[in-house]
Amino acid sequence: DIVMTQSPDSLAVSLGERATINCKASQSVLSSSNNKNYLAWYQQRPGQPPKLLIYWASTRDSGVPGRFSGSGSGTDFSLTISSLEAEDVAIYYCQQYYNNPQTFGQGTKLEIK
Amino acid sequence: QLQLQESGPGLVKPSETLSLTCSVSGGSVSNNNDFWGWIRQSPGKGLEWIGSISNSGQTYYNPSLKSRLTLSLDTSKNQFSLKLTFVTAADTAVYYCVRVVPMNYDVLTGIDDFWGQGTLVTVSS
Numbered sequence: 001d002i003v004m005t006q007s008p009d010s011l012a013v014s015l016g017e018r019a020t021i022n023c024k025a026s027q028s029v030l031s032s033s034n035n036k037n038y039l040a041w042y043q044q045r046p047g048q049p050p051k052l053l054i055y056w057a058s059t060r061d062s063g064v065p066g067r068f069s070g071s072g073s074g075t076d077f078s079l080t081i082s083s084l085e086a087e088d089v090a091i092y093y094c095q096q097y098y099n100n101p102q103t104f105g106q107g108t109k110l111e112i113k
Numbered sequence: 114q115l116q117l118q119e120s121g122p123g124l125v126k127p128s129e130t131l132s133l134t135c136s137v138s139g140g141s142v143s144n145n146n147d148f149w150g151w152i153r154q155s156p157g158k159g160l161e162w163i164g165s166i167s168n169s170g171q172t173y174y175n176p177s178l179k180s181r182l183t184l185s186l187d188t189s190k191n192q193f194s195l196k197l198t199f200v201t202a203a204d205t206a207v208y209y210c211v212r213v214v215p216m217n218y219d220v221l222t223g224i225d226d227f228w229g230q231g232t233l234v235t236v237s238s
Contacts, residue, residue, distance in 0.1 A: 031217075038217060040224050049209055049228035050160070055216070061226065093160060097222040101175040104160040 002026050002096050006105035012113040019081040021108045023094035028074045038098035041070055041079045045090045086112065115140040117210050117229035125236050131197040135210030135229060142191050143168050148213035148223060149193045155206035165213050165221065166193060173221040200236045207231040
């Protein structure tokens with residue numbers, strides 16, 4: 001299985017400031033056939049199911065605010081929130097869908113400082 | 114708007130079978146473009162992909178659960194289901210049903226763009 005490791009485990013950021021979460025895959029999730037990274041990001045607010053934010057490492061899902069962006073390639077990826085809002089308090093997960101079984105990172109808890 | 118809702122017992126005895134159903138509204142499980150899947154979340158193991166099924170009945174099971182797992186589709190009821198046999202305390206988790214948008218047909222993987230609210234299943238005598 002591809003192991004996904006996120007850092008940090010938790011993060012406290014002031015409102016309006018930038019938050020960055022990292023995700024590292026144990027092997028590359030970049031396809032040589034289409035040059036796409038099979039990497040998604042999800043947000044899980046308290047008491048809610050996860051919500052898809054980003055796929056193909058950098059494509060925002062419909063309705064996701066522009067302050068969320070994804071970057072990276074191969075084995076190293078990042079999710080950035082450019083200006084933190086109170087509603088962004090959540091746990092964030094990366095997921096690879098390059099190979100079976102699909103696997104998730106352990107999660108990064110984002111809080112307000 | 115697509116909606117998914119899990120249903121089933123919240124308590125299952127060890128060694129028995131866990132059975133869950135996901136009812137889909139606002140869309141059809143017969144849609145050729147979609148797969149339907151299950152994911153579980155427990156404090157000890159985080160988010161774990163269980164498996165998925167296509168509208169034609171093609172399935173993928175997580176190898177760690179394959180020997181105990183069966184997924185099925187009921188197009189007449191617009192539902193899909195999960196059966197997990199010989200459960201233990203390690204199977205205690207919140208179980209989510211999801212719609213899977215296929216992204217890699219070679220290995221039947223994709224992104225999970227719609228989720229049910231989840232149902233807690235506890236395995237205990």
